[in-house]
Amino acid sequence: MLNKELIQSDHYCGENAQKLEFEKIFSKGWFFAAMESDFPENNSYVTLDIFSYPVVIQNFKNDLRAFQNICPHRFNKIQTKARGTGIFMCNYHNWSFDKEGKPKTIPQKASFDTESEEFKCLKVKSLRLEKVGKFIFVSLNDEVEPIEKHLGSFYDKLIEISNALDFNFYFNDDLQNINWKIIVENVVEAYHCPAIHQNTLYGMGFCRIPETNNEYENGHSVADYPKEENAVPDNKILKYLENIEFKHNTFRHYFIFPNLLISSTQGTSIYIGNILPATSEKSILRKRFYSPKFADNFEPRKAVHTSFLEMAKTSINQILEEDKDVLEQIQKNIPFINDTYFIGNQEIRIAHFHKKYLETIK
Incomplete structure (x- = not known):
């Protein structure tokens, strides 16, 4: 049953797949675009490209607006x-725009016919934007369904995660020679961990026993990967981490369709992954790492916590690099395959993702 309705290999390469996904998925629905922490002050902004479609989110005195990033x-x-x-x-001719996208300042304005209907209609195209806790979603579709309907029960989960986030301590864009769907498929299963993450996740005691607390809805999913009881004990110096808000004794992973990844190792640090498809064979993985919030106004020793976050940054990046090496090889191989994957029960979140994908591109 798992292998009967999966994405065929020709959806992982070629212009036809790219055009179809942009039209049916990224133009019609919601996609994850930014975090609240990206906008610390007036005029702060974030940009992203979805299959070359340029998007910008700009802070106008704490009023966030999304636009097509084209003058x-x-x-x-x-x-x-x-x-x-x-x-x-x-920066081409120094035209500036207000929060409605309308021209605000124009050098040598008298040289333009500002009374014409064409000029009066001139503006930067605005896009739909919704905040869910500290997560920011954008849609290119004015008639998109409400974000609450898109997320379902995962709306409240994002609020819960938002409440557990303190400050962003790492931001990086990694251009990868990988189709965006291959990145998703990799992170929603732990079957590969004993082979690929022997010295990281698996070595820490995670992904050795079956996943638990699985939930699925509208393409979104979450699973807990418990820590084996006889695994290496936690470092006593890090006992202060028992005071975190988002405590759980698992490696927890969320996927929000189509492009948001969230993982938490016992709540001690939180990774927010933003997959930005560039072409059918390339993606940018935008990585944000967050310090956890501590309960009851607890303040950890700064030097100890800074050292821990540096260690967490190294560990998360190492895990992501281990995955990247394998996934880029898969991308090279896919054009020579005429069928699809053969998956088992430990890869059931892949099947759920494929089901939503195939329903969306019809």
Whole structure:
């Protein structure tokens, strides 16, 4: 049953797959775009490209607005860095825009016919934006379903995770030669951990016994991967981590369709992964790591906690690099395959993802 309705191999490469997914998935529904921590001050912004479609989210005095990241004058990109702080202005001719996307300042404005209907209609195209706790979602579709319907019961889970996040201590874009779906498939199963993560996750005692607390809804899923009882005990120096808000004795992983990954190792640090498909064979994995929030105003020793976060950064990046090496090889092999995967019961979250994907692209 698991292997009867899976994505065929030709969906992992080629322009046809890319056009279909942009039209049916990323143009029609919601996708994860940013975190609240990306906007610490007025004029801070984040940019992202979805199959080359440019998106920018800009902070206008704590009012977040999403736009197509294209100047309506001569079609240059307005904001060009992944994130930063700067007024909403195109650097080609220094046109700036207000929070409605309308021209605000225009050098040598008298040289333009500002009374024409064409000029009065000139504006940066706005996009739908919704905040769910500290998570920010965007849609290119004005008639998209409510975000609450898209997320279902996972709406409250994102609120719970938001309440557990303290500060963002790492942000990085990693361009990978991997189709975005292969990244999803890898992280929603732990079957590969004994082979690939021998010295990291598996070595820490996780992914040795069956996953628990599985939940599935509308393409989203979550699972806990318990820590084996006789695993290496936690470092006593890190006993202060018992005071965290989001405590659980598992490696917990969430997937929010189509492009949000969240994992937490016993709640001690939280990884937010944002998959940004670039082409059918390339993706950017935008990585954000968060310190946990501590309960009852507990304040850890700064030097100890800083050292722990540095260790967590190294560990999470090592796990992601271990995956990347294998997944890039899979991407190279897929064009030579005419069928699809053969999966087992430990990979059931893949089947759930494929089911949602196939329903969406019909």
